[in-house]
Amino acid sequence: MSDEGYELSVSEDKIIICAKNNTGWFYATQTLMQICSYNSYYSKYENYIKIKEIKIKDTPRFKWRSFMLDEARYFKGMKQVKMLLDEMAFLKMNIFHWHLVDDQGWRIEIKKYPKLTTIGSKRKSTQIGPLQWESPMQSAEPHEGFYTQKEIKEIIAYAKERHITVVPEIEMPGHSTAAIASYPWLGTSREEIEVPIKFGVGKDVYDVTNERTYQFLTDVLDEVMALFPSKIIHIGGDEVKYNHWKSSASVQKYMKQNNLATPADLQVYWFFAKSYGLVIP
Numbered sequence: 001m002s003d004e005g006y007e008l009s010v011s012e013d014k015i016i017i018c019a020k021n022n023t024g025w026f027y028a029t030q031t032l033m034q035i036c037s038y039n040s041y042y043s044k045y046e047n048y049i050k051i052k053e054i055k056i057k058d059t060p061r062f063k064w065r066s067f068m069l070d071e072a073r074y075f076k077g078m079k080q081v082k083m084l085l086d087e088m089a090f091l092k093m094n095i096f097h098w099h100l101v102d103d104q105g106w107r108i109e110i111k112k113y114p115k116l117t118t119i120g121s122k123r124k125s126t127q128i129g130p131l132q133w134e135s136p137m138q139s140a141e142p143h144e145g146f147y148t149q150k151e152i153k154e155i156i157a158y159a160k161e162r163h164i165t166v167v168p169e170i171e172m173p174g175h176s177t178a179a180i181a182s183y184p185w186l187g188t189s190r191e192e193i194e195v196p197i198k199f200g201v202g203k204d205v206y207d208v209t210n211e212r213t214y215q216f217l218t219d220v221l222d223e224v225m226a227l228f229p230s231k232i233i234h235i236g237g238d239e240v241k242y243n244h245w246k247s248s249a250s251v252q253k254y255m256k257q258n259n260l261a262t263p264a265d266l267q268v269y270w271f272f273a274k275s276y277g278l279v280i281p
Contacts, residue, residue, distance in 0.1 A: 004094075005059030008032065010051050023163045027092050031056060034090070066095035066167075072102030072178070073199060075121075075145030082158055089162035096159055097234065099169040100147075103177035103202035105195065107146045108168070112219045113183065120178040121146040123195040138197060152227055160229075167230045172217060174240035177202035179216075186213055188248040205244045209254040 001007070006019040006028035015032070019025040036042075041050040067088055069076070076084075088096060100107045106120030122144035129137030147155070159166050180187035180203075181195045187204035196202060206213050224233060245251040254260075 002059045004092075005057075006031075008054075008056040008058070010035070010054045012053065015051075026089075026163050027058070030090055030092060031058065060092065064095055065093045066097050067093055068097035068099060068169075070099040070102070071107045071145075072099055072105045072171075072175075074126075075105065075107060075143070077145065078147070078151055078155060081155055085155075085159050085162055085164055088164055094164055096164050096166045097169060098166055101169065101171045101178070102175045103196050104199065105143075105145075106178040106182065108152065108170075108224070109146060109148045110220050110223050111149070112223065113216070115182040116179060117146040118182075120182040120195060123197050125197040127198045135198065149223075149227060156228065165230050166228060167232050167234060168224055168228050169234040169236065170220065170224055171236035173206040173208065174238070175202055175236055176206050177204060180204050180206075183216070185210065186216060188244045188251060201239050201241055205240055207248070207251070208245070209248075209250040 001018070001020045001024070003021055004023050004027060006017060006024040008028050008031055009016040010032075017025060017028045017032075019028055035051055035054065036049055042048075067084070069081070069084060085096060088094075104123060106116045108117075110116050122142065124142055126139045126141065126143050127135050127137065128139050129135050156166050176186070177193065178195050181193050184190055184192050186206055187193070188207045189204055190207075191204075193203050206217070221233065245255075
């Protein structure tokens with residue numbers, strides 16, 4: 001029997017559950033609740049549920065069964081997240097991919113950089129209407145919200161009780177406009193910008209030549225890793241507007257000095273490898 005597998009047997013006078021560990025037992029109880037909702041007879045007058053006889057031997061086909069929630073664009077709050085985790089548990093999903101950082105909002109408290117939430121978690125309006133990038137239609141209503149580290153710990157504990165691992169997403173080096181709006185020295189232009197109200201790819205990206213940028217990302221990831229027990233943290237690396245780097249004299253000089261003639265996508269990963277002393281062949 002696998003770690004998440006179980007056997008469930010319902011007969012006329014008993015219910016038997018066999019599992020290798022607590023996770024298998026938990027999933028068996030979820031199946032039993034599902035059976036009670038569609039394969040049973042309930043009498044509110046006689047106050048009992050009669051379940052039809054059934055035998056189930058179940059084990060997951062996929063080890064990674066994930067749901068991703070993007071709160072960078074729309075903040076949901078703890079109540080909604082807990083409801084989502086309940087639904088995930090009912091469906092035996094075990095990975096909650098929590099998208100907390102993007103151009104349109106920074107949703108996680110970082111104690112060393114308070115402006116990420118005092119500035120980066122707020123925007124003046126929100127794109128509405130057609131599902132297309134750069135739509136001119138706007139709500140004209142402010143949107144804001146973020147999770148304190150105390151709230152994040154509570155949600156992680158809630159997920160753990162339901163055998164769900166929380167994987168945070170901290171985007172870099174693109175999708176970083178909310179952070180740059182909070183601390184303009186992080187960007188290649190050094191210009192003061194606002195948190196975007198449109199859902200296209202952001203106005204600026206992290207400056208790979210600035211040592212303070214490396215320190216910022218290290219500090220952020222240190223706090224994130226201290227919060228989340230997950231062995232995996234998603235850092236993105238996608239949809240970077242390379243024109244920011246191409247138009248930056250310091251970045252071009254940096255590229256030549258380090259003999260970086262690789263495709264643009266590999267430049268992204270080289271950036272992180274240098275930060276953490278990794279070796280890329």
